Amino acid sequence: MTAEIITVGDEILIGQIVDTNSSFIAKELDKIGIAVHQITAVEDERNHILSTLEAAHQRADVVIITGGLGPTKDDLTKDCLCEYFDDELVLNEEVLSHIKLLFEKYIDTPFSELNRQQAFLPASADVLFNRYGTAAGMWFEKEGKVYVSLPGVPFEMKALMEEQVLPKLQESFKRPFIVHKTVITYGMGESSLAEKLEFWEENLPDYIKLAYLPNLGKVRLRLTGRGTNLEQLEDTINKLVTSLHSIIGEIIVGYEDENSIEVQIGHLLASEGRSLATAESFTGGRIGSLLASPPGASNYYKGTVVSYATSVKQDVLEIPEKLIQKHSVVSSQVAEAMARNVKRIFKTDFAISTTGNAGPTKGDSEEEIGTVFIGIATPAGVYSKKFVLGNHREKVIGKAVNKSMELLLEEVFKNSEKAG
Amino acid sequence: MTAEIITVGDEILIGQIVDTNSSFIAKELDKIGIAVHQITAVEDERNHILSTLEAAHQRADVVIITGGLGPTKDDLTKDCLCEYFDDELVLNEEVLSHIKLLFEKYIDTPFSELNRQQAFLPASADVLFNRYGTAAGMWFEKEGKVYVSLPGVPFEMKALMEEQVLPKLQESFKRPFIVHKTVITYGMGESSLAEKLEFWEENLPDYIKLAYLPNLGKVRLRLTGRGTNLEQLEDTINKLVTSLHSIIGEIIVGYEDENSIEVQIGHLLASEGRSLATAESFTGGRIGSLLASPPGASNYYKGTVVSYATSVKQDVLEIPEKLIQKHSVVSSQVAEAMARNVKRIFKTDFAISTTGNAGPTKGDSEEEIGTVFIGIATPAGVYSKKFVLGNHREKVIGKAVNKSMELLLEEVFKNSEKAG
Known part of the structure; x- marks a missing residue:
């Protein structure tokens, strides 16, 4: 069960903005057992968007795309998805009335033809209604794989993820459990620590991954396990932590809480x-x-x-x-x-x-x-x-x-x- | 003249950190006329790193890779580069003395075999000396294309970019000029604006790109031009801005400074x-x-x-x-x-x-x-x-x-x- 995230937009590629959307999406997917294997940022360019969609299809079960859903010429995501799925745009009346309402309430310029075009959506897509903005999200399925297209505006994207995409992914897929446990050590360098743990590390089960995260004086050891039996997974990780204590107990100062x-x-x-x-x-x-x-x-x-x-x-x-x-x-x-x-x-x-x-x-x-x-x-x-x-x-x-x-x-x- | 950025590390893919390195690198490359076409974040996994290097090779002239240069088992970038370039690791004495010195001065654990291994670097790489840390940067060339590998620690990466990579890229390549000019408008929605500018936009020269950047009440119009003649490029963009004034002068409130x-x-x-x-x-x-x-x-x-x-x-x-x-x-x-x-x-x-x-x-x-x-x-x-x-x-x-x-x-x- 793997996912990829694609962000579309030149802003990221010229360094005008930092891509915080991907980080949010990755964290949320991880929480529900979907591992993100790649994040790709591409420019607003048709061929590049299409080839990136195809490459992701080869590797991932779920592809989340953000950005490029605005009403102007530089926004290409919807047209590219239409082409990729060999689909056509049809008017969604509910989205149209919502856009008109937003214009009446909040926007002091007249509703225009370009805004009307935002209500045209690919016929095969499930529409993800965006209560905060004019760009609707879209959910596609192709050969057992899911593609989700979301607007790039962070709070619109977040609301759609939390209220619609995550629940729908949880319904649609059997997912493994992902358990992280991070042990905080203090007082030994990354490399000395790794030498001391060499034998222990080599004998880790293959569904458990270890990462060393050195940061300003501390080294955090992150154990990540994936599996279908949550209880067994947690039990294995707890036992591994106990065995860690017998090797480097004197430098373990605590555990990283799920919470910051x-x-x-x-x-x-x-x-x-x-x-x-x-x-x-x-x-x-x-x-x-x-x-x-x-x-x-x-x-x-x-x-x-x-x-x-x-x-x-x-x-x-x-x-x-x-x-x-x-x-x-x-x-x-x-x-x-x-x-x-x-x-x-x-x-x-x-x-x-x-x-x-x-x-x-x-x-x-x-x-x-x-x-x-x-x-x-x-x-x-x-x-x-x-x-x-x-x-x-x-x-x-x-x-x-x-x-x-x-x-x-x-x-x-x-x-x-x-x-x- | 195009570039891609690859970041290696699970931290980004599980949403544990936000990727600010890519944004910094993209902005700096843009300033010297190198356009970034893709940013890819991949996990610490050998096959995935190798296939990402190969895919970037197909598209870009310059590939900047950050992360995965630490001394522990989860750090794979150096080995992958060695495999990709069919190269072997050799001891760099200068890097070794530097690492030893860092240990003497700042690190209170003994210098170990794993630290020594950080001084082994691919024979064909130009070594980019890292005065702030133990992981040296590397510069490779292959079939006229440049690959640069940098540590993922932000301040080490930044120092290497500023002091070594950017000057070396400027020497190595003839680059076009990239000129951005951002016009700030206030009081008209993105779509009404686009309708008003339709004819103007369709007649833009093909080396000029227009982006609409709506943000909390304002719409910024970013014009980006690429070319080998800076004066001509700036002249064209200035003329375009003048013609913009004749169409939407009443809503133009200013220009975005290069500075924040x-x-x-x-x-x-x-x-x-x-x-x-x-x-x-x-x-x-x-x-x-x-x-x-x-x-x-x-x-x-x-x-x-x-x-x-x-x-x-x-x-x-x-x-x-x-x-x-x-x-x-x-x-x-x-x-x-x-x-x-x-x-x-x-x-x-x-x-x-x-x-x-x-x-x-x-x-x-x-x-x-x-x-x-x-x-x-x-x-x-x-x-x-x-x-x-x-x-x-x-x-x-x-x-x-x-x-x-x-x-x-x-x-x-x-x-x-x-x-x-």
Whole structure:
């Protein structure tokens, strides 16, 4: 049971936009047991689209195509699909009335012939009604294989995937189960780890795949199993993890939750009615954006102060000038004061702060480039940690954000009733 | 002169990460006149990698491959390239000493046999020395076509592209010029616009391509020309834009700068030594993150206060409780007070604020979902604008961020000496 994703549109190929649609679709298909073997981005060009459809047909059971469904000449996907399936366009009255309604309600230009053409759809396609836009999705079947065409506008594509495509795929196909389990290790390089695991790795069953994912100080080991018996699959993977413990138990620091770290923090805070604020310096709001991203985050995440300038630390975060003069702005004292004060000012239960030199220049402090302090304020008190994270700006910021999120999860958990 | 990009790695295919590498590479190639015709993401699987290399060979002159160069068993790219080019691995002493040095300086596990293997590289490849990591890049030539293999770690890939691959491609190939010009229109739907431009579009020279890019209220028209004579190409495109003016002049609001809007704002502020702060509510720090992203942003961007909770607006942004009670938190009065106060507190020349209901629920206000206010404080005064942006949360936030950046650019320009 394999799938491919095809995105159509020059925007991706000239680097004007990043292709987030494919990533979303791949993740959702993976969750329901459909493995994506290839993602292909092609330009708005007839022959290239047709040959890509044919190549995908040779390899995959399901092909999801996004983009190229607009009303203008550069949008070719519908015509290409029509040609590929040797089909013809027929007027869909329901889609037509929907497009007319959208024009009446939201669009202040008159409904035109080109809009009318969007209601003409291939006769053999099941129409996937798009309540957010004028381009309908389409579902085709050919020789036991499924082709789905979706608009490229992300929120229209997402709604169609969630409400129609995924349920329909689940009905249409018997799918294997895909189980991922990711073990987090800390303190051993990727290659040393691989040497230590050589024998264990060679003896993995052939339906289990192992990937090494090194990332800023940690190596995550992702085990992926595919099979028709979920219980047996989970049992095998659990046994493999147990055997891993007997080989490298001392460096295993945890498991990656299905949920991202910001969602885990959110769940813990929301379940106990606790709240959180942040005070960021060189991380520029990245920790806050992460914390704010889960749906419902406004219930526990109260906000952030991003203080690039030292004067903002004084004026907004009320860090005494004396403290900064005595210890410098990049210091454990300032990190702790930032966390303590933002917790008090925002009236929250937890707060996290960052201050540091990410480079390329030293900025307002004399500390070595790459030196950062993370401050944490919890109901139990305030402390800070110092890290020296190298001399590559992007890397320093990335590592500091990761570290902050980890410390925060640890503290939120430690201070929760569950841990108690 | 065409290129393809191949990314190797299961992370992308299971949706664990978004492929930003391809977007970066595509943009850089486009800048030097190399058009990317396809981007393909494939799993870590030998046959699939080999058949993808062969398929790319049929279509493209340049193939850039990223990922799969790590030291562990799941990293197959180097072996596949070796097989594809019928080559053998030989030890590169320079790379070996570099890897050893990295281990001594930064990595606290011992150098191992697997690390040593990273210094074995295909005999026919030109080695692209990677100063940030242990995986060297490789440059192959076959039948007049170029293959470049780069590590998947973004900052290592970027450094190799900028410092070695792009200059080498520029030396190796005669490339056509690629000129993009994007005209921004406002107030006419994509399809009405296309009808109006039908005759004009049909008479475009065949080396000029037109794309319609509708995005949250605006339609951008991107003209792309390819040719060997830059002057002539630019001249043709300028004439086409002039003729566009005679057809739809009344809805043309400007041209897209090569630079992103945040970079344009940054250039204006930096050149006049002026500064900026933000106060965000439902946009959750997204405006601040954008403004903070250009290199050197800390010179003019002082920071942000993200206030999800009404209480934070009172305590941190010093918005009087009375004002909120009288006008509600989603109001022009509160938006203006937020902008005025954050400008004062952060001691900046400009400030922008957002307050609104993005949905799905009404939150702290009675305003209809989709209603937002953007406040702007400039050296000349304070005002706000109201927008009603629909009922789709993601869309409301996206539109409001776009609107805010546009208003800000307008105001920064109006208040600059250049506009003088």
